[in-house]
Amino acid sequence: SQQGEEDPQALSIQEGENATMNCSYKTSINNLQWYRQNSGRGLVHLILIRSNEREKHSGRLRVTLDTSKKSSSLLITASRAADTASYFCATADYGQNFVFGPGTRLSVLP
Amino acid sequence: SAVISQKPSRDICQRGTSLTIQCQVDSQVTMMFWYRQQPGQSLTLIATANQGSEATYESGFVIDKFPISRPNLTFSTLTVSNMSPEDSSIYLCSVEEGRSYEQYFGPGTRLTVT
Numbered sequence: 001s002q003q004g005e006e007d008p009q010a011l012s013i014q015e016g017e018n019a020t021m022n023c024s025y026k027t028s029i030n031n032l033q034w035y036r037q038n039s040g041r042g043l044v045h046l047i048l049i050r051s052n053e054r055e056k057h058s059g060r061l062r063v064t065l066d067t068s069k070k071s072s073s074l075l076i077t078a079s080r081a082a083d084t085a086s087y088f089c090a091t092a093d094y095g096q097n098f099v100f101g102p103g104t105r106l107s108v109l110p
Numbered sequence: 111s112a113v114i115s116q117k118p119s120r121d122i123c124q125r126g127t128s129l130t131i132q133c134q135v136d137s138q139v140t141m142m143f144w145y146r147q148q149p150g151q152s153l154t155l156i157a158t159a160n161q162g163s164e165a166t167y168e169s170g171f172v173i174d175k176f177p178i179s180r181p182n183l184t185f186s187t188l189t190v191s192n193m194s195p196e197d198s199s200i201y202l203c204s205v206e207e208g209r210s211y212e213q214y215f216g217p218g219t220r221l222t223v224t
Binding site for chain 1: 111141143151152153154155202204206210211212213214215216217218
């Protein structure tokens with residue numbers, strides 16, 4: 001069964017607002033990674049968070065990981081129109097099996 | 111991070127034909143991966159390609175349909191054989207960097223089968 005599951009499936013916000021996307025998974029993981037994909041192009045790696053980490057920041061991005069709830073969230077602060085994209089989480093277990101969630105389509109309206 | 115290129119970036123092919131997609135990395139990497147992304151869907155791993163050994167295919171993917179070559183540590187090819195319209199997808203290669211476990215992706219090849 002699919003490991004990572006994002007919600008919401010689609011999110012529409014105004015420029016300047018914060019966007020939060022969630023990812024849930026089912027089994028133990030080594031790490032969880034977030035990616036961005038613009039209009040069906042290649043994936044851009046955003047952040048990797050390890051199973052022993054609880055929070056990581058990168059610019060306007062903040063990722064949290066709660067291994068007890070098997071969930072992660074990606075927060076984009078002060079969103080911009082250029083943040084419009086699909087966002088995917090992917091989990092890697094200790095066997096290095098790498099599984100993507102279905103993704104969240106984010107639309108940031110000017 | 112590794113810089114990954116793919117050729118072709120897109121192609122339109124007739125059913126029954128085959129297409130070979132190339133993936134080039136600017137540094138030596140042990141593990142390379144091939145993914146398929148069907149329209150509006152997430153990514154599904156096709157196979158893992160390690161240099162010097164046979165590719166390892168995921169459930170639902172077979173070597174006869176998706177033969178893979180990995181002749182050295184910077185290059186791999188994926189062939190989509192005997193194509194049908196259901197093979198219309200974006201095909202992406204990725205690499206895993208050393209001990210960081212981060213996977214980086216190429217720009218993808220958008221394939222349309224008519």
